[in-house]
Amino acid sequence: xxxxxxxxxxxxxxxxxxxxxxxxxxxxxxxxxxxxxxxxxxxxxxxxxxxxxxxxxxxxxxxxxxxxxxxxxxxxxxxxxxxxxxxxxxxxxxxxxxxxxxxxxxxxxxxxxxxxxxxxxxxxxxxxxxxxxxxxxxxxxxxxxxxxxxxxxxxxxxxxxxxxxxxxxxxxxxxxxxxxxxxxxxxxxxxxxxxxxxxxxxxxxxxxxxxxxxxxxxxxxxxxxxxxxxxxxxxxxxxxxxxxxxxxxxxxxxxxxxxxxxxxxxxxxxxxxxxxxxxxxxxxxxxxxxxxxxxxxxxxxxxxxxxxxxxxxxxxxxxxxxxxxxxxxxxxxxxxxxxxxxxxxxxxxxxxxxxxxxxxxxxxxxxxxxxxxxxxxxxxxxxxxxxxxxxxxxxxxxxxxx
Amino acid sequence: xxxxxxxxxxxxxxxxxxxxxxxxxxxxxxxxxxxxxxxxxxxxxxxxxxxxxxxxxxxxxxxxxxxxxxxxxxxxxxxxxxxxxxxxxxxxxxxxxxxxxxxxxxxxxxxxxxxxxxxxxxxxxxxxxxxxxxxxxxxxxxxxxxxxxxxxxxxxxxxxxxxxxxxxxxxxxxxxxxxxxxxxxxxxxxxxxxxxxxxxxxxxxxxxxxxxxxxxxxxxxxxxxxxxxxxxxxxxxxxxxxxxxxxxxxxxxxxxxxxxxxxxxxxxxxxxxxxxxxxxxxxxxxxxxxxxxxxxxxxxxxxxxxxxxxxxxxxxxxxxxxxxxxxxxxxxxxxxxxxxxxxxxxxxxxxxxxxxxxxxxxxxxxxxxxxxxxxxxxxxxxxxxxxxxxxxxxxxxxxxxx
Numbered sequence: 001x002x003x004x005x006x007x008x009x010x011x012x013x014x015x016x017x018x019x020x021x022x023x024x025x026x027x028x029x030x031x032x033x034x035x036x037x038x039x040x041x042x043x044x045x046x047x048x049x050x051x052x053x054x055x056x057x058x059x060x061x062x063x064x065x066x067x068x069x070x071x072x073x074x075x076x077x078x079x080x081x082x083x084x085x086x087x088x089x090x091x092x093x094x095x096x097x098x099x100x101x102x103x104x105x106x107x108x109x110x111x112x113x114x115x116x117x118x119x120x121x122x123x124x125x126x127x128x129x130x131x132x133x134x135x136x137x138x139x140x141x142x143x144x145x146x147x148x149x150x151x152x153x154x155x156x157x158x159x160x161x162x163x164x165x166x167x168x169x170x171x172x173x174x175x176x177x178x179x180x181x182x183x184x185x186x187x188x189x190x191x192x193x194x195x196x197x198x199x200x201x202x203x204x205x206x207x208x209x210x211x212x213x214x215x216x217x218x219x220x221x222x223x224x225x226x227x228x229x230x231x232x233x234x235x236x237x238x239x240x241x242x243x244x245x246x247x248x249x250x251x252x253x254x255x256x257x258x259x260x261x262x263x264x265x266x267x268x269x270x271x272x273x274x275x276x277x278x279x280x281x282x283x284x285x286x287x288x289x290x291x292x293x294x295x296x297x298x299x300x301x302x303x304x305x306x307x308x309x310x311x312x313x314x315x316x317x318x319x320x321x322x323x324x325x326x327x328x329x330x331x332x333x334x335x336x337x338x339x340x341x342x343x344x345x346x347x348x349x350x351x352x353x354x355x356x357x358x359x360x361x362x363x364x365x366x367x368x369x370x371x372x373x374x375x376x377x378x379x380x381x382x383x384x385x386x387x388x389x390x391x392x393x394x395x396x397x398x399x400x401x402x
Numbered sequence: 403x404x405x406x407x408x409x410x411x412x413x414x415x416x417x418x419x420x421x422x423x424x425x426x427x428x429x430x431x432x433x434x435x436x437x438x439x440x441x442x443x444x445x446x447x448x449x450x451x452x453x454x455x456x457x458x459x460x461x462x463x464x465x466x467x468x469x470x471x472x473x474x475x476x477x478x479x480x481x482x483x484x485x486x487x488x489x490x491x492x493x494x495x496x497x498x499x500x501x502x503x504x505x506x507x508x509x510x511x512x513x514x515x516x517x518x519x520x521x522x523x524x525x526x527x528x529x530x531x532x533x534x535x536x537x538x539x540x541x542x543x544x545x546x547x548x549x550x551x552x553x554x555x556x557x558x559x560x561x562x563x564x565x566x567x568x569x570x571x572x573x574x575x576x577x578x579x580x581x582x583x584x585x586x587x588x589x590x591x592x593x594x595x596x597x598x599x600x601x602x603x604x605x606x607x608x609x610x611x612x613x614x615x616x617x618x619x620x621x622x623x624x625x626x627x628x629x630x631x632x633x634x635x636x637x638x639x640x641x642x643x644x645x646x647x648x649x650x651x652x653x654x655x656x657x658x659x660x661x662x663x664x665x666x667x668x669x670x671x672x673x674x675x676x677x678x679x680x681x682x683x684x685x686x687x688x689x690x691x692x693x694x695x696x697x698x699x700x701x702x703x704x705x706x707x708x709x710x711x712x713x714x715x716x717x718x719x720x721x722x723x724x725x726x727x728x729x730x731x732x733x734x735x736x737x738x739x740x741x742x743x744x745x746x747x748x749x750x751x752x753x754x755x756x757x758x759x760x761x762x763x764x765x766x767x768x769x770x771x772x773x774x775x776x777x778x779x780x781x782x783x784x785x786x787x788x789x790x791x792x793x794x795x796x797x798x799x800x801x802x803x804x
Binding site: 090375 | 407411761762763764765778779782783787789790791793794799800802803804
C-alpha cells in the first residue's frame with residue numbers, strides 16, 4: 001500500500017485512537033495446549049471481541065519473521081521494508097541513548113584478537129556487563145578523537161555495546177569491520193561512498209587507538225563495528241496522519257521507535273495501574289495513544305507458557321478496563337509479531353488483531369484468540385494496512401476520488 | 403511481495419519440504435453436487451487437514467485465470483507476471499524438447515492460404531497428428547538453413563507444432579507472423595530491435611522456403627509463427643532459497659517448468675506407487691520435492707466429475723500415505739489453479755491449499771475441501787506467498803531486521 005496516498009486523505013480531528021500492543025502476543029498451540037492467549041482467562045478482551053472485529057495481520061509479509069523495528073513501524077503505518085532501521089539506531093534505542101541528527105551509531109561487539117591481530121573470539125568470551133562497562137570507560141578515558149568529532153561508547157550487555165560518533169557531515173555509508181568469522185583480522189573501515197571518507201578516517205583513527213588501549217586486556221582486547229546508521233527521523237505521525245501521538249512504554253527500544261515517528265514519549269510506567277494512570281493523565285492532550293507491554297514477548301522468548309498467559313490476564317484485568325473507561329473512538333489490541341513460547345523466538349505467524357469502535361463492521365467472533373482471528377472479519381492483511389483502517393474508523397480519513 | 407527481499411533471508415538447511423500438486427484441483431459445486439474434492443473419500447488428506455492449516459491462494463491475482471506456466475512459477479515462489487514465460491518455451495516443454503540458451507523457440511500453427519497467399523484457415527482444418535508429422539518431416543527434408551543456423555520442427559498436436567532456430571546471438575525480439583485473422587497474408591517476420599535482424603533474416607528465408615515446399619499441400623500449405631522466446635533459465639531455487647529441489651512429474655510440461663527454475667528432474671513415473679518409490683529413493687539427496695499429478699486437470703478439462711473425484715481418491719490412498727511415511731518437515735498439498743469440471747477449462751477460482759508441519763499455526767478445519775479452505779487459517783493470499791510460508795515453517799528463513 002502506497003502510504004503517500006493515505007496521507008493525502010488524513011484530517012486532524014478530536015477523535016481518539018488507542019493502540020494497545022502486547023509485544024510478541026501471537027503464539028501457536030504446542031504440548032497439547034492452546035496458545036497462551038487462548039488459555040488465558042480474558043473476560044474483558046472477549047467482551048471487546050464480541051463488540052468489535054478480529055483479524056490476522058502480517059507484520060512484514062506472509063512467512064517473514066520480523067524484528068521489533070520493522071514490526072512496530074508497520075503498526076504505526078510505515079512501510080517496514082522501505083523504512084528499515086539500521087542496527088546501530090536500534091542499539092541506541094535499546095539503551096535510551098539520545099541520538100541526534102549529527103550522529104552515526106554502530107553496534108559494537110567486543111572481541112578477542114591474538115598476537116597477529118587475528119580474531120579468535122567474535123564475542124570476547126561473552127564478558128559480563130560489568131567488565132563491558134569497565135572496558136568502555138577505559139576506552140573513553142584514553143582515546144583522543146579527531147577535531148570536531150565526539151565519541152560515545154555505552155554498554156548494552158555482555159560483549160555488546162553502542163558506539164556513536166557525532167560531528168558535522170558524517171555519513172553512515174561505511175563498511176562493517178566485523179568479518180563474521182574468526183582467524184582473520186578485523187576489516188578496515190571503508191567509505192562506501194566518497195562523502196563517507198570523513199567518518200571513515202575518524203573511525204580508523206579511533207579503532208587504532210582502541211587496539212592500543214585494550215592491548216593488555218585478556219578477553220575484550222578489540223572491537224568490531226557493524227550496522228552503522230545515521231539518525232533521521234521519519235516523517236512524523238502528526239504530519240502524515242494528523243495525529244497527536246504519545247507513547248506509554250516501559251522499555252527503551254519502543255520509546256525510541258515511537259520517537260522515530262515523532263510521538264511524544266512519556267516516562268516509563270512502573271506497573272500496569274501506573275500505565276493506566278499515565279494514560280488518563282494525558283488523555284486530553286493527545287489523539288493517539290501507543291501503549292506497549294513488553295513482557296508477553298520476554299516470556300515467549302523464555303519459553304514460559306504460564307508467565308506469558310498470566311501477563312495477558314493481567315493486561316485484561318488492569319489495562320483493558322482502564323482504556324475502556326476512557327471510551328476511545330477506536331481501540332486496537334494486538335501484538336507487533338508472534339513470539340511462540342515453544343519456539344522461544346520471534347516468528348512469521350500473523351499477529352492477532354482486535355478492533356473495537358462505533359464504526360467497525362463487526363463479525364461473529366466472541367473471543368480474542370489466534371484461532372478466532374483466523375475467521376475474523378478483518379481477514380488476513382499486511383500490518384501496515386491496520387493504521388488506515390483505524391484512522392477511518394476514527395473518522396480521520398476522507399474519501400478518495402469523487 | 404518483493405522476492406529479492408525473501409532471498410536475502412534464506413538459509414540452506416537439512417529440513418525437507420514436499421509440494422504435492424494435483425493439477426487443476428480446485429473446482430466449483432455444480433449439478434447439485436459438491437466439488438470433486440468435497441465428494442471424494444479422502445481420509446488421509448482430512449487427517450492432514452485436522453493436523454495442519456488450510457487456505458485459498460490466487461495463482462496470479464484475484465479473478466485472473468492462469469495458464470500452467472504462471473501458476474507453477476507462483477507455486478515455486480516466482481512472481482508469475484514478472485517471470486511470464488513465452489509460448490514458444492512452453493511448447494518446447496510440452497513435447498520435452500531439450501532447449502539450449504542458443505535457441506529461439508516459436509509456436510507454429512499450420513494454416514491454409516489461397517492462391518493469392520491470403521489465409522483462409524488459421525488452423526489448416528485441424529489436421530491430424532499424423533498429417534502434422536508428415537508435413538514437419540517434409541519441411542525438414544527440404545529447407546536449407548542459413549549458415550550457422552540449425553532448424554528444428556516438432557509436432558505438438560493437430561495443427562500445432564514447435565519451431566526452434568539455434569545459433570549464436572539469435573534474439574527473440576521478433577514480431578509474430580500470425581495476423582490473428584483470415585483474408586490477409588501472413589505477416590513478414592519483423593525485427594523489433596536492431597539486434598534481432600539476424601534471427602529475422604534467417605526466419606524470413608526459412609519461411610520463404612516453407613511456402614514453396616508446402617505449396618502442393620491441400621490443408622497445411624503454410625505456417626504461422628508466434629510467441630518467440632529465447633530460453634533463459636530463471637535464478638534457481640538453489641540460489642534463491644537454498645533448496646536442493648527435485649521434480650517427480652509425469653508430464654513433460656511440468657518437468658520443463660521445473661527445469662526452468664533449476665530443479666533436478668527425475669524420470670517420469672509410471673503410476674502413483676512408482677511416484678512414491680521415486681520419492682523414497684531420492685529422499686536423502688534433496689530438500690525440496692515437487693510431486694505433480696496431471697490427471698485431476700485433464701479430467702476437469704474433459705468435464706468428467708467422477709474421474710476427477712477418483713483420481714483425488716487414488717492420490718489420497720497412495721501418494722499421501724507414501725509422503726507422510728517420510729515425515730517431511732513441511733507438506734503442502736494443493737493445485738496450481740482450478741479446473742472446474744463443469745467449465746471444462748482453467749478458471750480464476752483460488753486454489754485450495756493444505757499445509758502440515760510442526761510449526762504451522764493450526765486452524766479448526768478438519769476436511770480438505772474448497773469450502774473448508776474458505777475459512778482456513780492461512781486466509782486468502784497470493785500463491786507466490788506460499789513458498790515463504792513453507793520455507794519459514796521448515797526453518798529456512800531468518801529474521802528480517804532487528
